[in-house]
Amino acid sequence: MLPMKQKIIMLIDMNSFFASVHQALDPSLQHKPVIVCGDPAKRHGIVLAASYEAKRPYGIKTGMTVSEARQKCPGAIFISPQYRSYVDFSTRILNILQDYSPLVEPYSIDEAFIDITGCINLLGKPQQIAKNIKGDIANQIGIMCSVGIGPNKLLAKMAADFEKPDGLTVLTAEDIPDKLWPLPVRELFGVGSRYEKHFRKLNIKTIGDLAHFPLEILKKKFGLMGEILHLSANGIDYSPVEPSNMEYIKSIGNQITLPRDYSGFDEIKVIVLELAEQICHRARAVNSLGKTVSLTLKDNYFITRSHATTMPQPSNITNEVYQAALEIMKTHWGKNARVRAVGLTLSNLTDNKSRQLRIDNDIIKQEELEKACDAIKTRWGYGAIKRATSLTDLGGYYERKENR
DNA sequence: TCTGGGGTCCTAGGACCC
């Protein structure tokens, strides 16, 4: 038997993606500190992205509150996010990658894996291919990226973090002891603050410590995750680059932090209806139906609770999803709850074909009505049509959000 | 550092069926 051929996988990571998109769209922003953030007037304004001109010299970081960012870098240009532009840029970048290999898997809006194992003979050495990709993205899209190259997705991903912005790093299996193992264990993909804490108790401080820790103990303490993280620390990952992940979504949800804490059932109801409208609109746009509705409430202590219910039939009809959410609220509502944020998610998704069995007239009418509304929203913007119950102070809230 | 919004995967326990 022939030895298994080593795969060559890259992770393309757009640098400061949101900020870079604005700089590409508006040349006057280039070489300036640009900060993309939520509405600073609202209490939940945080930094979503910052250009390198803001990051390095001023210490601006993603997640920082806008007021803190303003203090650190008063001269920065603060911009509200424009998700449509980000999606547009992201799609164009994926198209460029597909010119190199059909095996492209978008990992997030600003990252994608590409498996170029089969293209080496045709396109040249991996580093050269990476340079060409970087050049194409810079020339055609106008933004920089960092590329990580490795024998699997994990090492490609870790490699991409080695040098930012505009980096190009190769991480081979032989590099693991020198380059991977000295890093703090928190840097390993999959290790968050919780595992970091657990590991500290076991005297695991670096990725190398984890790699050499007895597997049996990790398995016993952390189950499957213990095993996966141990493999990761040793640079092992068998997951393939899967282009099909492109269309495959598992849930559609929206969440909103309220302008102030709400405490009345009726106040929350309005928000839930608005969220139902949003997620059903999205579901209809991709011809998806969901069977499970989950309602998440975050209270003034930042405690998050979620409750779910399964509908008799999968649906993307606003009123059905809204009614399901209301049922959850009625069952679980705490009288004294002070709600900071509300989220609604549709999951257990299937495509529209499973819908054919429904011949109930009212449902068909509702469906037609909602489709007509969707068409108007597509034409005139999301705020063009509202239900009467939405026309409260929050109606205005969404309107402003939509127009920014 | 007073904390947004979009997701994914895993686990445990209970209900229910055969």
Place this chain on the structure above:
DNA sequence: TCTGGGGTCCTAGGACCC
């Protein structure tokens, strides 16, 4: 009447990522 065990679905919660 009491009992076994496997399988599947559902819900709640935890952890992680960008």
